[in-house]
Amino acid sequence: MGHLPVDVRASIRLFAFYLANGTIDVDLLDGIxxxxxxxxxxxxxxxxxxxxxxxxxxxxxxxxxxxGEAQYRAAQWIRAYCDPSYQADPPFQTWETELHGP
Incomplete structure (x- = not known):
């Protein structure tokens, strides 16, 4: 089995950078x-x-x-986690929140 494609690795790296920087989906998480x-x-x-x-x-x-869609859905979960009155639209489906691993 090979490595993840470079484009995928770059997307994950940038997502982690934006998340740690506090700049993921600035509009949705403005002020949070x-x-x-x-x-x-x-x-x-x-x-x-x-x-x-x-x-x-x-x-x-x-x-x-x-x-962008993957980041937005993650941002929606973050917003709901920090602001219980926020409701993600559309609501999360089971496959979106499933944890995979050993």
């Missing part, structure tokens, strides 16, 4: 410093990366097709 809440325990951060990875689509050549 989510970093203290998310980085205190690993489970919230784990869920964010699961959503991003589950929503991310890649074509046959390994090019990422919907990085």
């Amino acid at each position: 410093d989510y970093r203290p809440a998310l980085f205190q325990f690993g489970s919230a951060l784990e869920q964010i990366f699961a959503i991003y990875g589950n929503v991310l689509e890649v074509d046959e050549s390994g090019s990422v097709l919907n990085d």
Whole structure:
């Protein structure tokens, strides 16, 4: 089995950078410093990366097709986590939030 395509690795790297910088989907998360809440325990951060990875689509050549959508869905989860009155639209489906692994 080979490595993830370069485009996928670049998307994940930039997503992690924006997330750690506090600049993921600035419009949706405007005024919300989510970093203290998310980085205190690993489970919230784990869920964010699961959503991003589950929503991310890649074509046959390994090019990422919907990085913005994957980031937006992760941002919606972050907003709901930090603001219980916020409702993601559309609501999350099970496949989007599923955690994969051993």
